[in-house]
Amino acid sequence: MDGASKPQVRTLLLTDLVDSTQLVERIGDSAAAALFRSHDRIVLELQQHWRGRLIDRSDGLLLIFERPIDGLGFALDYARSLRDLGRELGLKQALQARAGLHVGEVLQWENSRDAVALGAKPVEVEGLAKPLAARLMNLARPGQILLSATAEPLAHRAVRELGVRGDTLVWKSYGRWRFKGLPEAQEVFEVGEPGLAPLRMPAHTPKAWRDLPLWRRPVALAAEAMMAAGLAFGAWFLMHPQPAIAFAERDWVVVGDLRNLTGDTKLDESLEQAFRISLEQSHYVNVLSDLKVRETLANMQRKADVPVDRALGSEIALRDGARALLLPTVAEVGGRLRVSAEVIDPRTQTTVYAVMADGRGVESALGSIDQVTDQLRGKLGEALQSVQKTSVPLPNVATPSLEALKAFAVARNAANTTRDREQALGLYRRALQLDPQFALAHADMARLHAQLGEVEQARDEWRKALAIPARLSPQEKMSVELMLLQNSGPEIYFGKAQEYLTLYPDDFSIISRLATNLWHQRNDFRAAEAMVRRAIKPQYERSNSARYTLGIFLLGQDKFDAALVEFQHARQAGYTGGGEFYARAYDARGQHAEADKVYAASTSGRQGWQNDAAVSTWLDRQQWVPAREAAQAWYDRASANNDVLETLRAQAALASVGIFSGDTGATRGLQSLLAAVDRQSEAVDAIYPPASTELRMYAGLLAAYRDDRAGVDAALRSTDGSVAVREFPTLAQLRQVLLAEQARLSGQPKAAVARLQSLAKQDTALVAVHWALLRAERSAGNAVGMQSQANWLATHRGRMLTEATTTEVLRFFNVAIRE
Structure with a gap:
């Protein structure tokens, strides 16, 4: 043995594959060998990605990392990879591991070559940190990642390094535990992804038990407890009655x-x-x-x-x-x-x-x-x-006027049951006449407007509510602030949302909305899926809607069968909302007849599909005449209603149809769109700040499709220095696409490839990124790179049909391209 080094602070991760022996017996040696080969390949890839060093392996793993966040990243990816591997192999039982993560001093040394040749491990690790990590691992439930009090704050502080996924993690403390052989009690934490991790209190084991106060230890000090109970039972029973119902926090x-x-x-x-x-x-x-x-x-x-x-x-x-x-x-x-x-x-x-x-x-x-x-x-x-701490008197969080409160209550009932817009708004206004400081009435009116798609009116009422902060409960105030941040830069919004859910983790409405925004603002379908699964609970009044939304996120990951299961389940459970994406799941597989059945079963048949849904459907099927008719009808309706944003979106649809159908008047359509955006930019940005920037860049993208260098240059000039590009990831990506197209059209295809290659490797990369990279690779003469992007476009139809951007116009481009 070579000499041991001085003690060093390192992160130790121990894992154990649950019921591995029974698994081998059940599936047989050949299948088990294939499973463990796949398992070892996963471990090697994750070890390299997270900069870990594998010290030992059998049914479990012992790895050492420089930093806790790397160990946590490995553990999270390992848990997800095991689940996916089990599904790929068709295992009836979930493939799971227990994991324990700790930071502490260890001695680390390398064995000699002779010792390794005789069967010793190449590297040895010893120290008190090792048994503590082992105790944590043994305490963990299947699929659970437990952290020590040393590891948790260090990992939590660096969680942003995990990217968007870090926003969806749940961090829980399970109090102090005693471990056999360790002198001091240790606080235990769990970190996990909802839907994947247990997120439950660990069960006691012979080597680990909770460090409870004396009065909560039913076994310890039994004789003393019996004597005390005999002397004081009567007074205790009268003065401190125990709850006669098993009620826990957040029940x-x-x-x-x-x-x-x-x-x-x-x-x-x-x-x-x-x-x-x-x-x-x-x-x-x-x-x-x-x-x-x-x-x-x-x-x-x-x-x-x-x-x-x-x-x-x-x-x-x-x-x-x-x-x-x-x-x-x-x-x-x-x-x-x-x-x-x-x-x-x-x-x-x-x-x-x-x-x-x-x-x-x-x-x-x-x-x-x-x-x-x-x-x-x-x-x-x-x-x-x-x-x-949390009780605010009713007159302060609602109204001191019983008459106003009655009008408010009847308005809520009308909004929730009869859906009578005018009746509900009239009653809310009546409540405000009786008490002009009734902030909760403003907040309710805002929600009603938002549900009806009346963005400006909703924002106005939320601002009025927030202008009376003393008359809102802390939760309502925070909720209103969050609603007003929805159209701000995503980073600000997501940060506030996580802060809110830390305090109110069972607000399923906010959870569902956050999942939708992870889709709309980041196109992170995996994170959105994990988030919306948290809202599919029997206590949530819109759980069927959340299940339909889950179908969209699965479709965005090209999991067609799973998406259809969720869409059908939502329908059978009573969800009657729009079925556009339900039909899209069939369109993505080229089963247009099945898609048409979904359309026909909607509230008013195909005639009920209007606006962007109809245009996208016909563009996807390359049927230009009905696409143009749908876009024109949309434009006419929006103009008649003086809806600025919808009018511009409809103009973008008309321009798209012209470009992709090869219409000789396509250039005029683009010019008309840009002129309208210039005229209405202030008005449309007041509704949604990034709208005019995206519409200008979308016109540039359509110009790029036609190899129109001047149109690309104009789009880049008009959006240069835009704050929206800095704040909204989808717009930042779209600008990179235009810059790459500018380079390609200038005879610099390799520069275009270099600009897009790393971006295309991200799960959240726009479809347009892959399309532009394909064109750049082709111009650069790279057949392998071109084929790689062509394969991506051919195998991500679900993503192309569901990808979201700030104004959603990019979907017209996605469904129409055929490269």
Whole structure:
């Protein structure tokens, strides 16, 4: 053995392939040999990519890294690669590994050649860091990556080096643990990707157990506990009753209909809505939305307006995975107004406990509701400090006016159930007349406008809400800020979204929106898939919509069969939204007849497909006449409605049809588009800041398709120095495409290739990047490079049909190119 070096701080990663022996017995030696050959190839590739050194391997691995982020990157990629390998080989059981990551001092030395020849490992590693990493690995559940308290902050601090994927990771602490043979308790953390990692508390093992306080150790000090219990049981039982329902942090509750026993009808909707608003401030208790309750009632074939009482509410809770049912009541008792609430165990429909608060007169109702919800939160297990910190009085987060609150509650009901735009907006305005400082009414109006695609109106109402910050709860304020950042640079938005979800991890609406923005602003379909899977939960009222969105993200990864499964599942579960991408999954495989069936089954048949959906369909099928007719009809509708952005998008569609159909008037179409963008740039950028920049560059791309150097030069000049190019990744890529085309048309194809090669290797590279690289390789005489890009374009039809950009006009180009 060569002499050991001095102790050095290194990152150790230990992994163990779960049930590997049983796996070999089940699949046989030949299949197992093939599996382990593939496994070793994966390990070698990941080891090289993450700069790790393999020290030992058997059923598991021991690797050493310079930095924790490299070890974590290896572990995350290894977990995903094992899953994919298992699927490729058709294994019935998931292929998973446990992993433990720790940073500490180790001794490292190389064995002599003679020792290696006799069977020794080339490199040895020893030190206290090694058994701790091993204890973490043994503690981990299948598929789980556990980190020590030393490794976690160092990895967390460098997580940006993982790129977009780092934004989707979940970091959890499982408190302090005791490990056999180690003197000090150690804090344990998990890092993982939603949908892939367990993200659950590890189970105790003979060599690892949680370091609980004395009062939570049921076995330790048993004799002392029995003696103390015998002496003090009565007082303890009376003064500190344990919750009679197993409720944990972030569990869900169903709020039943408020029973109003006062005879004062103005208290009906207003106090029920107030109860929800007050309770929803908790970070500890999740409240099933009223919309989800009504959706579940529909699935139960019950009318939407049927009262949610003890029996019905309990059934809803059981169906939707809620832990408790809350039944609020308001009544007059002895000349006082009493607000009370029962906590119901939905399994038995029995009252676990009840809380109440009394006040004088109707004016006391809102204060009493705050008292009741604070008591409920404490009863369900939330720490008193948390309740005090997050409880903002109802008059401050809603309104002191019961009349305004009633109008608000009825408006919400109209917006969520009848979908009557004018009725809902009228009621919100009525609420604001009664209380002009009712910020939550502005926020609700903004959401309604946003759902209807009325971007400018939504933004205006959100700004009005934010102008009254003292009348918004911390969560609502942060949510409004996030909504206003959607059209800002992606990095700012995604940073704020992650900050929000750290505090409110079960806001499925925000999670779903973030997934959609990962698609729209980054075209990162893998990250978007991981994010939207977090929203497909029984408690989310739009989980079927999220499942349809998942289908889009799978289609964007060219996983046609998986995408169709999700589209069909969403339809069967009641999702009735647009089916454009459902049809696209068939179009991507050239099954246009099947796509037409999906179109025909939509709300109004093919006539219902308007705007960009119709244009993209006909361009994809190279049917120029219906494509031109669809684009013209779109332009006429948008012009009649004075919709600036849609009018310009329709003009881009008309220009695209002209270019790809070989229309002799195509040049005029491009000139008309550019002239319109120049006239309307200020107005369209007020709606969506990057819009005019993308439209100008899109005109340059169409010019490049025709080898029009002057058109490319003009597009580059008009967008030179654009802030939008710096802030929006898709625009930055599009500019690189135009610069490459400029070089190619100037007789410098190799410069064009050099500009695009590294960009094309990224998963988020635009289709146009591959198209331009193909042309550059062809001009440079590189047949191998040209064929590589041609193969990419031929095998990524799903990506071409789903790729998103800021104004979505690039999709016309993607579906029409045939190179």
